[in-house]
Amino acid sequence: MTAPTSQRLRCELCQVEIDCSNGIDQVLFSLGGAGTRSKLWVRVCRYLSNDEQKASCINQDATKRGEEQPGDRYDEAPPLDLGRANGGS
Secondary structure (H helix, E strand, O other): OOOOOEEEEEOOOOOOEEEEEOOEEEEEOOOOOOEOHHHHHHHOHHHOOOHHHHHHOOOOOHHHHOOOOOOOOOOOOOOOOOOOOOOOO
């Protein structure tokens, strides 16, 4: 029987942790529940602006993060009805 393997990676750039256990990666965000590498990519990693940042990011490998999944992106904010400032019509 093979012993389970586990490793935790920490990104120097955004400080997020990725728990790699038995081939399943789970991203541990600082707020909210755990997520996937694709969720981390959509919300954080894709916005890196230079090669130095990209070289420091632990989530640049597209084969590890996979395709974007439903729920990865932030939900759109609902429209606000601000009305008129003077309250009249």
